[in-house]
Amino acid sequence: MGGYGVMADDESLDYSVHEAWNEATNVYLLVILVSFALLMNKRKIMRIFSLPPSVDRPSEPSFYDSLQKVRLRQQLEMYSLARKCDQQQQQQSDSVQLSME
Template structure:
């Protein structure tokens, strides 16, 4: 009976010890992930700095994206103007026929 009485206490102790170790591991993983995330932002900031004067400047991705978007908007505006002009011509033709 004495053996059975001390066994649950040792099981409880090992469960608590394992829980503490697992909690420590999870906290360590979270802290390391957070540190890597902060360092990644710093590293990305270093790489996004403008190039030095001596090197050839590469076009910025966002600038080229804005230019593409502006070109698309101008093309759509041009197509809309042509369509409006064609609609105006067909309206005048219909009016002249009536």
């Protein structure tokens, strides 16, 4: 009776299983090495596949720029409201001082 990995007729080792295993591990190692190289050179690869920068600015502003403008507008509105409140309080205090005299 032949055991595992031994041919029954001539008692020599069956190397087809070992060859297939070696080829599979070689393929897996190659895939791991290529994946690692791609991760290390991600910037270079992204630069290859990215669009070239255009000379003129796009017609629509970017989302970040529009957020900055909205925030700046809100800050200006709050500043103008605070100035109005300060002026009203100053006018009220002036009128109180005039009536006291």
